[in-house]
Amino acid sequence: MTHDSETTVRAVRLLAGFQYAQAAFAVARLGLAGHLMGGPLPVPELARRSGTDPVRLRQLLRVLAGEDVFVLLDGDRVDLGPLGPAFAPDTASSAYELALTWADTLYAPYAELHRTLRDGVPAPEHHYGKPMFDWFADHPEQAARFSASMREGLRTVRYGVPTSLDLGGIRSVVDVGGADGTLLARLAGLYPELTGVVFDLPHVVAEAGPLLASHGLGARFTTAGGDFFVADDLPSGADCYLLSYVLHDWSDVDAERILRAVRTAGGDGARLRLVELVLPDWPEHPLPPFAATMDLTMLGMLAAGERTARDWERMLAATGFRLDRVTPTSTPLAVVEATATKETIRS
Template structure:
């Protein structure tokens, strides 16, 4: 029986299916801030309900379900304490609370529940569920946009830290951060490399927010803010172009267009650094493969294998020259002119 019994396989599948219930429980705990409430010691359900604005009996049932998975611990009847897992949901810079709250956005969860529609039609399920795309939805729901931005901030900080320490930019004079947002990555790189100058390029409504970040980092005098659309053109003359968590938002046609615009603009010996998941081939566990399913349900984009990156680069007159694995699912995929 492929190395195990039918009963074992059925039990494992049941565990997988039951795990779908655990995610909303974690999201509720994150939304209510329960981990913060037990940070200084055990609390009764009555206390937790009062402090979180919830009802004792349903809250107890949620906490009991979480404790069964090691997230919180029932230390006495209807009294709960922290565990290592629940501590990850406490507020703070290294917390995954915002990520857990993101999993609690009902429209996002509904899109994943309608993944079969995407498999049949090729259209992101989010659009069929809500009648709009993810980005337009966030623009019309600022409270959800705030949750999303907090969650992405946690992930981006980890990726940025790994990027700064993972790739040597010694000798580079001009870097262009395409889709650079508020400038956090550029600011970190400018601090690390005193001879470097940088262009932060993004939509005009976004890139202006980078001024504060650069000022606080003390590197504003070596940075230029440029607004525009990377589907039209990107700033010229860069030695290195960075695309951090950008290409995975787009299908191959539009991702290729971004790369072609970079190829036209870059210096003759330039490089493009794509910071995205680089999916492993075969059956190996890979967080990027989970991320790719989220992309499938929500966006027209995708995570890619190295072979797919190579093919995408080729459409833009680039050659896949190197790959550096970073923290978690992220890698730096390096392209150079053919």
């Protein structure tokens, strides 16, 4: 047998992923990137500001300099690297809230992934004893942080999506699972005649009214609260129903329930726009990095997953829609366009 040190090194690197994740969480929790947003600092000064031990801090900075989070400078100084601003709050590339959320709520349950692979039960149910979103309902502070992380992360990932969303000829739209209305606010500038409704759970959509009003859009867009599994809760009769990165959170069974409710609310001819990751067909490998990360996240957290174009076509056909086209965007996401048909919806 010959020794393959390269393979061993790669395996160790993969196994050490949990350590790198905790290192990144520490950067966010300690505010290290935030302290450096004003420019480089001597390591002892950064240690003073962050309340850390300078010897151990220097060790962490050296490791993460290899990941482009930091840059080590002469004179025992440190600055942010290309990835550094992502770990500071309120930057254009921020993943700060996401880091805190994953550290506090998702990291520990993921130790149960091996059980999920055996029984199909999401890891949080093994760890917390209940589904992730039920656990959030009992922990409002963590739920608020999770919502903030989704707005933060998806605001960046979705930034190039609106210009790829073809709403030509559409006068009214319902943003199903639209959260704080950010996406409709951006679409409003591209389609001056567009009107619509931001729809989400009542406590979530409460944030949309003030945001829309701050953009001067209160007369064009309203809000509605309810359950998107219930057709009667959804605003009816709109030209188009938009679901932006919503269905990937749900199993095929539950995603089809949502689509059937949308189909019933929209009626024949209603148009559908899904903003989702669209995976290449099996067995193409490797997956794009962001798609692979999100597919793995969905596997462990929700026993759900990202889907291929064929998966979307099958699911849409089963719920009364015809797939029209899949349009890539400048982001990792794609726009799946469909139209409600007059064919009987399969149960």
